[in-house]
Amino acid sequence: MLTDTAEHRTVVGTYPTHEQAQDAVAFLADNGFPVQRTGIVGSDLRLVETIVGRFSRARSAAAGAGTGAWFGLMVGMLMGLFSPQSGPLLGVALGGLVYGSLFGAVFGLISYALTPGRRRRFVARSAVVADRYEVLADHAVADDARNLLIKHGWRAGSTLTS
Structure with missing residues (x-):
């Protein structure tokens, strides 16, 4: 369930990994964007358990x-x-x-x-991962964020989906 803040935000970019979403927000911050008006939301969560050995x-x-x-x-x-x-x-x-x-x-x-x-009788490491991570921005600054992220996509050589 989205919080009150997330409901008043627009998706400005979608990324396959959390690290890429964080990199996008860092790019916004480096370019003077008010990142306190953004957020990252993971969708389609699942629990992944990696077996690392016998116990x-x-x-x-x-x-x-x-x-x-x-x-x-x-x-x-x-x-x-x-x-x-x-x-x-x-x-x-x-x-x-x-x-x-x-x-x-x-x-x-x-x-x-x-x-x-x-x-x-085994040792495992658990993690919650998402299928995609969306970068959200307040409606008032969403177009600015989207335009900056398009530039970021060109520089990083990646594609930006919305």
């Missing part, structure tokens, strides 16, 4: 160890700073790092074992 026991243990190491290091440093009987700061911090890594790795393995069946 194995080793990967689960390593991820848990990494998280536990940071937590253990932080706890160890706080104990070393604020507890006078805890010993030298470096030793306490390293001890926290080691224990945190061990507990984190165990927790990662337990989490992996408790995952039901084959559910989520």
Whole structure:
């Protein structure tokens, strides 16, 4: 659903990628156009999930160890700073790092074992992408924006659709 501001705007250019739409708005800004009167709207959104690898026991243990190491290091440093009987700061911090890594790795393995069946036994990266991106401008300045973007299309060697 469009916002109140988007309803009072006109499409001045359509681009296949978000980067191209941003480049068009940057071109408008570079040419003194009041870009606060523009916007970018993505249409026909879809979720794209890219599988980057298997989520194995080793990967689960390593991820848990990494998280536990940071937590253990932080706890160890706080104990070393604020507890006078805890010993030298470096030793306490390293001890926290080691224990945190061990507990984190165990927790990662337990989490992996408790995952039901084959559910989520892979690592994925999700992104919401649009089929097209429209650059909008307020009605009062839409013709100026469209004319500038036509020049931008000529310079970039691309086509501008509206």
